[in-house]
Amino acid sequence: MKLLHAADLHIDSPMHGLARYEGAPVEQMRGATRRAVENLVELALRERVAAVLLAGDVYDGTWRDFNTGLFFTNQMARLREADIPVFMISGNHDAENKMTRELSLPDNVHRFASGEAETVERDDLGLAVHGQSFAQRDVTDNLAERYPAARDDLFNVGLLHTALTGSPGHDNYAPCTVNQLAAHGYQYWALGHIHKRSVQHADGTHVVFPGNTQGRHAGETGAKGCTLVTVDGLSVVGEPEHHDLDTAARWHEVRVDMTDARDRGDATRLIEERLAAEFGDDPDRAHAVRIVATGESEVHAALVGDRESFTSEVRRLSQEHESLWVEKVRIATTRPGEKADPEHVAGLLESVRAAGDALRADPGEVASIVRGTQLEAKLPTELRGFLGDEGWPDRMAGEAVELLVAALEGPR
Numbered sequence: 001m002k003l004l005h006a007a008d009l010h011i012d013s014p015m016h017g018l019a020r021y022e023g024a025p026v027e028q029m030r031g032a033t034r035r036a037v038e039n040l041v042e043l044a045l046r047e048r049v050a051a052v053l054l055a056g057d058v059y060d061g062t063w064r065d066f067n068t069g070l071f072f073t074n075q076m077a078r079l080r081e082a083d084i085p086v087f088m089i090s091g092n093h094d095a096e097n098k099m100t101r102e103l104s105l106p107d108n109v110h111r112f113a114s115g116e117a118e119t120v121e122r123d124d125l126g127l128a129v130h131g132q133s134f135a136q137r138d139v140t141d142n143l144a145e146r147y148p149a150a151r152d153d154l155f156n157v158g159l160l161h162t163a164l165t166g167s168p169g170h171d172n173y174a175p176c177t178v179n180q181l182a183a184h185g186y187q188y189w190a191l192g193h194i195h196k197r198s199v200q201h202a203d204g205t206h207v208v209f210p211g212n213t214q215g216r217h218a219g220e221t222g223a224k225g226c227t228l229v230t231v232d233g234l235s236v237v238g239e240p241e242h243h244d245l246d247t248a249a250r251w252h253e254v255r256v257d258m259t260d261a262r263d264r265g266d267a268t269r270l271i272e273e274r275l276a277a278e279f280g281d282d283p284d285r286a287h288a289v290r291i292v293a294t295g296e297s298e299v300h301a302a303l304v305g306d307r308e309s310f311t312s313e314v315r316r317l318s319q320e321h322e323s324l325w326v327e328k329v330r331i332a333t334t335r336p337g338e339k340a341d342p343e344h345v346a347g348l349l350e351s352v353r354a355a356g357d358a359l360r361a362d363p364g365e366v367a368s369i370v371r372g373t374q375l376e377a378k379l380p381t382e383l384r385g386f387l388g389d390e391g392w393p394d395r396m397a398g399e400a401v402e403l404l405v406a407a408l409e410g411p412r
Contacts, residue, residue, distance in 0.1 A: 001125065003157070004044045005240070006226035007055035007192025008212035009037055010093065012068045014060070023315065025249070025286045025325055032248035032286070033060075034071060036214040039245040040226055041075050045082055047228060050125050052084060055192030055210075056091025056134070056161030062100045069103040080108040087120065088112070090133035091161035091192055092173050097136045112159065117147045121154065126233075130186070131159035134173075144176040150185035155231050158189045178202045187234060195220055197227070199240060206236050215251040218290045218327055223250065249286040251327075254278065258297035258333050264310065267299050272317050275324065283322045292330040300333040307331055356401035366397050 011033050044052050063069055076086055086109040090096060096114050105111065110120055112131035119130045128151040132143050143160065150156040158181065162174040173193060181189045182202035189207045197211035210227040212220065225245040230237040256274050261267045271291060279287050291314060293303060303310055311329040318326045359366050 001127070001155070001231040002047050002049040003051050003053060003127075003188075003190075003229040003231060004040070004047065004049045004226060005053045005055065005188075005190045005208060005210050005229060006040055006213055006245075007161075007190075007210055008057045008091070008195055009033065009040075009054070010057055010060040010212065010214070010216060011037060011072055012060060012063070013216050023319070023325055024327070025288075025323070028286045029249050029288065032246065033214045033216070035248040036224070036245040037072070037075055039247055040213060041078050043226070043228070043243055043245070044079060044084055048082075049084060049228075051122075051127060051129070052079060052086045053129070053157060053159060053190040054086065054088035055159050055190045056089050057093040057192060057212075058088060058090070059094040059099070061093055061098055066101060066103065069101060073103055073105055076109050077106045080106045084108065085110065085122065085125075087129045087131065087157075087159060089131045089159045089161060089192075090114065092134055092137045092139065092171065095134035095137050095139075117143065119148045119151065121151060123154070126153075126155055127157065128154040129157045129159060134161060138171075139173050141174065142176050142180075143174045144180055144184070147184055153234075155234055156184075156186035156188070158184065158186045160189060161192045163193055164191075178207050181205065181207055187231075188229060188236060195224075197242060199227075206240060208240055210242070213245045214249070215246060218251055218253070218288070221251045221253050221290075247285055249288065252278075252287060252289045253292060254289055255292045255294050257295040258293050258299055258303075259295040261297050261299040263299055264302050264313075267293065267297075267303060267310070268313055268317060271314055275318060275321060279321055279324050285323060287324050288327045289318070289324065290328045290330065291326060292332050294332050295334075296336045297333045298336060300331075300335050303331045303333060352401055356397050359397035359400075 012030070013033050014030070040052075058072065059068065079086055088109060089112045090099075112118055112133050114133040114135035117130060117132040119128055121128045130147050132147070144158070144162070147158055147160075160174065160181075162176055163172045165175060165177055166172045178200050179202055182205040186205060189205065191207065191209045194209045195212040196209065198209045200207040206229075208227055210225070212224055213226060215221060215224050223242070223244045223246065225243045228241045228243055254274060256271050258267055258270065261270055271293075275289070279289075307329070314329050315326045318324045
């Protein structure tokens with residue numbers, strides 16, 4: 001038996017602020033979440049899976065119109081035609097109180113209720129799936145504590161949207177520990193919420209975050225997709241396998257060492273060579289790239305002194321590569337011989353991240369720092385663009401932390 005586990009589809013995510021960047025492949029990036037779902041369904045059909053498990057945040061919030069819901073129901077209907085059941089829960093983004101629109105799902109889809117955890121048994125598949133949806137966005141209770149007991153003689157799957165014990169950049173919803181999950185005696189926990197893939201084990205239980213199916217911003221780099229699980233009896237065979245779904249678009253961070261650069265010409269040449277080496281053979285996928293210049297270099301002063309001109313030059317170079325777009329250029333170089341004490345830097349990094357966490361926990365504080373002050377007028381254009389978006393204080397706090405961390409870390 002094969003099971004396909006995905007989470008955090010965020011269908012039709014608006015990708016806030018993307019249109020404000022010159023040359024951004026807006027339509028291709030926005031359509032990428034749908035293409036990833038289509039790839040998910042095609043993989044399920046090709047592998048002839050026994051069931052599809054969706055661990056929350058199928059949607060990015062209530063739909064702007066019914067096309068988002070219609071797209072998803074049509075994709076689930078494709079699975080129905082192949083007699084493939086789908087088990088899904090709602091997470092913080094598509095919690096019941098956030099969804100103001102609704103469409104009936106095909107009868108092969110079981111969406112778990114939010115009132116309490118429940119179990120669906122499929123004796124014909126040898127499968128028991130346990131799950132509970134979010135009733136509202138902010139679920140701070142340990143939902144896993146009240147999940148049902150494992151069913152004997154069936155392969156038990158727990159569907160849960162959770163941050164476990166916490167993860168940077170993610171709200172600590174439905175907190176629990178891996179050991180608490182393992183104590184239920186389930187063979188597999190299909191988790192969602194954390195957008196980076198990870199596989200953990202405890203007492204014979206696989207605890208898996210598949211990551212999101214499509215990266216949506218510069219903080220979600222690298223391959224994104226789903227996890228294919230092969231089951232024999234009551235055991236997982238081998239390791240759960242990652243499968244890429246992000247064939248339409250992918251985000252990257254490319255760090256380029258400027259140690260050997262003597263002038264701006266050398267710097268742009270090093271970046272051009274790196275871009276050609278990494279993105280020369282994939283013209284079909286849109287690549288959104290954040291470039292970070294690192295290293296002790298004689299060109300440091302020239303780069304820092306005219307960031308805007310250097311960024312424009314790099315973006316011009318990137319236009320020579322089909323489907324490549326440079327989202328941002330960060331300068332994290334240092335002057336030759338300018339080395340900071342590692343312990344001092346570590347302490348600063350800890351303080352910066354703690355301050356960022358505190359700001360994200362109090363969006364009003366960020367608003368009071370920025371709105372109506374001289375700082376607002378001095379912000380770079382792409383940061384000022386955040387101010388009209390929902391949730392801008394959280395994103396701006398994150399952006400500030402990224403800038404400071406990049407400057408402190410330098411080469412790595």
